Amino acid sequence: xxxxxxMIAGGGIGGLSLALTLHQIGVPCAVFxxxxxxxxxxxxINIQPNAVRELFxxxxxxQVLDTVGVPAREWALVGLNGNDIHAEPRGLDAGYNWPQxxxxxxxxHMLLARSFEDRAGKQALRLGHRVTGYEKHxxxxxxxxxxxxxxxxxxTGTLLIDAMGIHSPIRAQMHPDQPPIHWGGAIMWRGxxxxxPIRTGSSFVGLGTHRHRxxxxxxxxxxxxxxxxxxxxxxxxxxPGAGWEKSGWFRPVQIDDFAHHFEDFKYDWLDVPAMxxxxxxAYENPMxxxxxxxxxxxxxxxxxGDAAHAMYPTGSNGASQAVIDARTLGAAxxxxxxxxxxxxxxxxxxxxxxxxxxxxxxxAGPFGLLDLVETRCGGHFDDIDNVIPAEERAAxxxxxxxxxxxxxxxxxxxxxxxxxxxxxxxx
Numbered sequence: 001x002x003x004x005x006x007m008i009a010g011g012g013i014g015g016l017s018l019a020l021t022l023h024q025i026g027v028p029c030a031v032f033x034x035x036x037x038x039x040x041x042x043x044x045i046n047i048q049p050n051a052v053r054e055l056f057x058x059x060x061x062x063q064v065l066d067t068v069g070v071p072a073r074e075w076a077l078v079g080l081n082g083n084d085i086h087a088e089p090r091g092l093d094a095g096y097n098w099p100q101x102x103x104x105x106x107x108x109h110m111l112l113a114r115s116f117e118d119r120a121g122k123q124a125l126r127l128g129h130r131v132t133g134y135e136k137h138x139x140x141x142x143x144x145x146x147x148x149x150x151x152x153x154x155x156t157g158t159l160l161i162d163a164m165g166i167h168s169p170i171r172a173q174m175h176p177d178q179p180p181i182h183w184g185g186a187i188m189w190r191g192x193x194x195x196x197p198i199r200t201g202s203s204f205v206g207l208g209t210h211r212h213r214x215x216x217x218x219x220x221x222x223x224x225x226x227x228x229x230x231x232x233x234x235x236x237x238x239x240p241g242a243g244w245e246k247s248g249w250f251r252p253v254q255i256d257d258f259a260h261h262f263e264d265f266k267y268d269w270l271d272v273p274a275m276x277x278x279x280x281x282a283y284e285n286p287m288x289x290x291x292x293x294x295x296x297x298x299x300x301x302x303x304x305g306d307a308a309h310a311m312y313p314t315g316s317n318g319a320s321q322a323v324i325d326a327r328t329l330g331a332a333x334x335x336x337x338x339x340x341x342x343x344x345x346x347x348x349x350x351x352x353x354x355x356x357x358x359x360x361x362x363x364a365g366p367f368g369l370l371d372l373v374e375t376r377c378g379g380h381f382d383d384i385d386n387v388i389p390a391e392e393r394a395a396x397x398x399x400x401x402x403x404x405x406x407x408x409x410x411x412x413x414x415x416x417x418x419x420x421x422x423x424x425x426x427x
Contacts, residue, residue, distance in 0.1 A: 003028060004338035004427075005157035007144050009131035009170060011038070013105075014305030014322030015163030016112035020058050021330035023120050026423045027338055030155070031116070032146060034130035034164075038113055040106025042250075043190045043283070044219040044231025045313075046072065046204065047103060049096040050406040051320035054327045056098065057416060060115065068111050069103025070221050070228070074203040077369055080379040082267040085369055086393045090204070097412050102204065102231070104219045105319070129153075133173050134160050134301055140340070142300040158338050160301045161329065163322070166290060168307040174298045179291050184312075184362065186211075186287035189234040189258045191279040192219070194227050198270055207265065207272075209379050210371035211237035214265060214272055232275065233313075235287070236261055253284040287312050289362060292355030295347055302343040304329065309354045312361040317404050321354060324405065327417045334418060337425040357403055366400045369393060 006022055008015045011033030022029040047055070047069075055065065062071075076087035091100035117125055133145040143156040162170035166181065197218045199205065204217040215233040222228045236258075255277055265272035276282075290310045296303040305322035329346050336342035372388055373379055381387050401407045 005030065006338060007032065007155055007157040007160045008163055009144065009160065010163035010165060010305075010307070011113065011125060011127075012163060012165065012305065013109055013112060013319050014325060016109070016116050017058070017323045017326035018161060018163065018304065018329060019116045019120065019124070020112065021326045021418070023116070024058060025330050025334055025418065026427045027333060029124065031125045032129040032131050032144065032155070033125065033127050036128040036149070038110065038127065040104070040110050042105035043192055044102055044217065045105045045108070045319045046217070047101045047323070048317070048320040048404070048406045049091060049098040049100050050411050051323040052101055053098045053411070054323050054417060057418065060111070062099065064111065065101050065103065066221070068107035069101045069219050070202055071099040072102050072202055072204055072217065073200040076199065076203055076205050077367070078205060078207045079373055079381060080208055081381070082269070083381060083384065085373055085384050085388070086397065088397065094408060096408055102202070102217050102219050104229070131164065132169050134170060136299050136301070140300060158300065159340070159343065162301065162303045162307045163305045165306040166288065166310040168303070170301065171303055171307045174301065174303065175293050178293060181288050181290060183286050183288050184237070185239060186235055186237045187284065188287055189253065189282055189284050190232070191282035192229050192231050193275050193279045195230045195275055195278065196226050197222065197228050197230065206367055206370065208370065209374045210367060212261070213367070213370065214262065230275065234258060234262055234276065250283050250285045253282050255279055255282055258284070289358055292358055296351050297340070297343045297347040300340050300343070302329070302346065309358050311358040317357065317361065321357075325350065331417050333424040334422045335425060338427070353403070360400070360403055366397060369396060
């Protein structure tokens with residue numbers, strides 16, 4: 001039997017999670033990443049308990065994750081006048097068997113890269129290799145077309161998994177008539193500030209309205225002085241008809257370019273303008289996604305992560321879903337081998353429900369509660385129960401968790417995605 005080879009286009013969070021999964025189940029793989037030198041880029045992201053469970057099963061323990069982030073204890077929405085709309089415990093405090101983590105995206109990415117190289121060898125992560133397309137063959141194999149610093153080259157293997165993100169050329173080849181990237185009018189400014197954590201000390205707080213809000217949470221444990229790295233996202237919704245014409249999708253900006261929009265966000269428990277102006281760095285980018293496609297699979301080629309389902313970050317699902325994609329692909333190979341049938345099983349399980357999640361997030365995801373408050377009372381209230389009863393708030397959040405795959409009781413009762421010691425069928 002010829003030894004299979006799975007080629008992974010893209011060495012981001014999704015691609016490396018898949019690489020670690022394939023190594024775990026005995027599938028030879030190679031990761032082709034366009035950048036020549038991996039660096040810890042980006043700011044904060046959240047990893048939901050369903051994805052943390054998978055990371056633990058991949059051998060990334062709580063002790064390891066604590067080096068790149070902090071377990072989240074609370075998720076809260078707060079109105080413009082500083083009063084709570086909804087607050088609930090998260091992770092272990094909520095009764096999950098696994099924590100929810102808020103991590104520095106770049107540090108988490110580097111952790112995945114180091115872990116894969118330690119297990120599979122440095123030669124398995126090929127930097128400076130950008131996959132530009134693919135060719136399928138009559139014998140069932142697939143060839144990746146690759147640009148390198150030395151010129152174009154190719155690699156033929158059993159399967160090709162596209163983890164190249166929202167601008168993926170593989171997705172464009174698979175779906176040549178796909179609509180352009182979708183922008184609904186929201187602009188995000190993201191950064192970090194060294195400050196004292198608020199509320200529980202590890203709270204995810206959404207503050208403001210559906211169209212004008214802040215998201216704030218720590219991504220490190222407090223130091224000896226009680227300070228942590230606080231991740232923040234400042235958002236404004238503009239006229240989407242104007243289009244997004246500025247160059248760059250994630251560009252550094254000056255704080256004064258946007259801080260004035262949030263001058264009124266001052267409370268006895270938080271001074272947002274002061275927090276913004278104390279930031280280490282700030283980036284600007286539009287909130288974008290892509291319309292769902294009918295399939296993520298073309299024979300021996302499959303999409304995953306943002307290449308499959310780029311979505312608004314309103315529900316903290318992007319990185320989590322990429323990890324789930326990786327583990328679902330691994331489980332499919334345990335059941336069906338390193339075959340197109342495994343890719344189809346993965347597609348059948350995830351494509352439709354995750355496509356619906358993309359659209360749900362476009363409708364504000366869990367932040368839809370802010371929209372309800374704005375609609376019903378203009379954003380100002382004394383008693384939230386008179387605006388949205390507790391039962392309605394709880395039902396709204398429960399529906400979102402179920403759609404996103406981290407409803408507590410179902411997750412706690414679910415068997416492992418990949419049984420301990422499992423190997424891909426036929427290996």
